[in-house]
Structure formats: C-alpha cells, structure tokens
Amino acid sequence: MSTLALKGPYWVTVRQYRRTLWLAGTAVVVSLAVIGGLRIWDAQAPDRYYVDGGRYAADDNRGYEMLRLAVEYGGAYLLFLPLLVGVFVAGPLVAREFESGTYKLSLTQSVSPAAWLRTKLLSTTAAAFLTLIALMGVYRIGWGRVAGSWNLDWAERGPYEATGVVLFAYVLAAVAVGALAGLLIRRTLVAMAATGLVMGVVFLVLGAYRWSFLPVKTLTGPAGPTLWTPDHGLMMDTGLLTSSGARFDQQVCWDEVNRTPGLDGMDDGGMKLFDRCLTRHGATSQYVDYHPQSHFWPTQLIESGILLALAALAALAAFRVLRARHP
Structure with missing residues (x-):
C-alpha cells in the first residue's frame, strides 16, 4: 500500500485541500441518496400500459414527477462543475499562492516551478474527473427511467452534456484556463472572476453553435x-x-x-x-x-476536440508564463 500512497507535492496538495475533497465526496453521497430514494418511491406506483404494449408512469405517480425534476435540475447542476473547477484552480490553487507568497515555500523544497504547477493541476484534474464520473453515474440511475420526457431529450442542455464525454473536455479546458488566469493575474478574486467569465463565454458559444457542426x-x-x-x-x-x-x-x-x-x-x-x-x-x-439521434456522438467528439485544443493552448501558455517569471 505504501507504493500507492501520495508522496511529496501531491501529498501536500491533497492535504492542503482535503476539505474541498470531502465536500465533493459529500455531494456525491447526497446525490446518490436523493436519486436512489426517488427511484424507490417511483417504483411503488405501477405503470400504466398502452394498447400496443408501451408503458408510461401513472398520472398520480408523484415519485416519478419528483425524479424527473431531480434529473432535470441535476443535469443543469452538472454544467457548473467545470466552471467551479476552473474558478477553484484560478483562485485558491494558483492565484492565492502568489498573492500570499506561500508558493516560495514549495519552491525551496527541491521542486521546480514547472513540477509545482504540474502537481497542482494533475491533482485537481484527477479529483474533478473522479467526482464527475461518480455524479454522472448517479445521473444515469435516474436518466434510465425518465429519458425522453419533457425537457429530458438527448439534445437538451443538461442531458446532452451529462450523458456524453464532453463534460470531461470542459473540465480540462477549465483547469487550463484557470491556471493561466491565476498565473497572469495573481489576485485571487480577480482571477476567479476572469476564469468564470471566459468559461461562461465558452459554454454559451459552444452551446449555441454545436448543432451547426454537422449538416442537418x-x-x-x-x-x-x-x-x-x-x-x-x-x-x-x-x-x-x-x-x-x-x-x-x-x-x-x-x-x-x-x-x-x-x-x-x-x-x-x-x-x-x-x-x-x-x-x-x-x-x-x-x-x-x-x-437524427445518430449525430449525438459525432457532435460530442467535435465539441470535445475544440475544448481539448483550447485546453492545450491555455496549458502551454500557462507553463510559458511560469517559465518566463520563474526560470
């Protein structure tokens, strides 16, 4: 087990932000309890059947209605996860280190500036990915029951992101943009605001034009x-x-x-x-x-490719800025 334990700057980063990690774990547990409880409530009322054999939830099935609302809002909340990750990287993870001067302590422990930043970004990305996988798994538990109902079609905002891979690309872009903003601005609140603004614009632009990637x-x-x-x-x-x-x-x-x-x-x-x-x-x-529904995955991959290109450019710029200021 000792070989699997975090060491050096990775241990320091996880230890430093353990409360944030506990908060992420709590969010997963609460989400699972809510969706799981609503699925059990929904199962208490039998479905009604069409003449052709299809079935639908009974009109008086309050459990189904609550589950549908929970999945609808859950998909919307998942959209904020990349934004929160980017703001966290830009502010507490990077900018605050420079604003308070605590980064100097890390650089005196035989850790190069590039290794210091790389450790923080990899730790944050891993934690964000694990949280996202868990939350998307919980979302799927509810999605399997209510998919296709009002506001929960495959192309709607929320379900589109929560049932594909594009959210992972948004996380990578948010981490890279947040790191660049934190290194350039070095003021916690301003860097957080700048990252939120940039990623908000990215969300809006790609959301508005994603269905223009492929011909109708x-x-x-x-x-x-x-x-x-x-x-x-x-x-x-x-x-x-x-x-x-x-x-x-x-x-x-x-x-x-x-x-x-x-x-x-x-x-x-x-x-x-x-x-x-x-x-x-x-x-x-x-x-x-x-x-057609067959355009779902090609559109996801095209949008993810755009975000990965943005993430690569922002990460490259961030390390260049760090190297220029701390050779």
Whole structure:
C-alpha cells in the first residue's frame, strides 16, 4: 500500500485541500441518496400500459414527477462543475499562492516551478474527473427511467452534456484556463472572476453553435398534418415548399391577411384568405430540417476536440508564463 500512497507535492496538495475533497465526496453521497430514494418511491406506483404494449408512469405517480425534476435540475447542476473547477484552480490553487507568497515555500523544497504547477493541476484534474464520473453515474440511475420526457431529450442542455464525454473536455479546458488566469493575474478574486467569465463565454458559444457542426437532414411530405422528425430527432427548422421545391416563407401570407381590412381574426375569413395565398404561391408540401439521434456522438467528439485544443493552448501558455517569471 505504501507504493500507492501520495508522496511529496501531491501529498501536500491533497492535504492542503482535503476539505474541498470531502465536500465533493459529500455531494456525491447526497446525490446518490436523493436519486436512489426517488427511484424507490417511483417504483411503488405501477405503470400504466398502452394498447400496443408501451408503458408510461401513472398520472398520480408523484415519485416519478419528483425524479424527473431531480434529473432535470441535476443535469443543469452538472454544467457548473467545470466552471467551479476552473474558478477553484484560478483562485485558491494558483492565484492565492502568489498573492500570499506561500508558493516560495514549495519552491525551496527541491521542486521546480514547472513540477509545482504540474502537481497542482494533475491533482485537481484527477479529483474533478473522479467526482464527475461518480455524479454522472448517479445521473444515469435516474436518466434510465425518465429519458425522453419533457425537457429530458438527448439534445437538451443538461442531458446532452451529462450523458456524453464532453463534460470531461470542459473540465480540462477549465483547469487550463484557470491556471493561466491565476498565473497572469495573481489576485485571487480577480482571477476567479476572469476564469468564470471566459468559461461562461465558452459554454454559451459552444452551446449555441454545436448543432451547426454537422449538416442537418431534411424530411419532406405533403402539406397538411404536422410533419414530425423521425426517431426523436432534433428539429432545427420547418416550413413549406412550393411545387418547384423552393422554400416558401409563410410570413408573406400572414402579412397579406393582416393587411386586409375588415377581418376580425382568422375565424372571420382570415384562414380562407391565408389558404388562398398559399395556393396562389404554389405551397403544396412541407419540410423539416433535423439532426437524427445518430449525430449525438459525432457532435460530442467535435465539441470535445475544440475544448481539448483550447485546453492545450491555455496549458502551454500557462507553463510559458511560469517559465518566463520563474526560470
């Protein structure tokens, strides 16, 4: 067992932030107790069955509703874990060491500046990964029951990150960005704020554009009943097509209805006028652009690749800054 024990700067880092590690462990235990308890509560009420053999939770199953809410909010909370890790690295782990001057003690113990920083980052990354694996495992316990329900589809914010691998890439990016901010700013609160701002922007930008990484698929059909995406696909756009196959903007007909005097709503002849407008423009079919569920893993890998590139650049810059200031 002695060979497995932490030694040198790794032992110092873990010892120094043991309260944070205990807090992370407590979060995992509490999460497991909540999700496990709700699964047991949900199991007390039998499901109802469709005629075709499918089943769904009974309307009076409060355990299922609470489990669904817990999984919904749990996925949102998991999004904050990389942000918290980055803020912790930027502030208490790096910037505070320079702000208080305690880093000098470590550098007098035959530890090079690069080894000192590497130890801190590897320790933090390992602890964050273990915590993330445990929390994602707990999430999966609840996800297996409520997947596909309202706000819990595979492409939603929260489930998308919590059921894939991209959160690990976010953690690596947050660690690297936090280290760079801490080394550049060297003021605890300012470095924490800067890291939170940068990672927040990264979250928002990638979340907004992730479904632009791959081309959408298009399904067409006759105008009339709503055209749904197959196999739980993520709908990106829908509309009408003319007989030539060109896409038609329905707003043209809505504007015509609104400009017609004497109409009092769609029931007062407005719908007939709208339909005549569609016929006049030859809008005879409809389309829907969507991402099939098979795009989940390619999108995850592309987004993870972008984050790993960001992490590599930030880590390289951090060690260069450290080498320049402490050769």
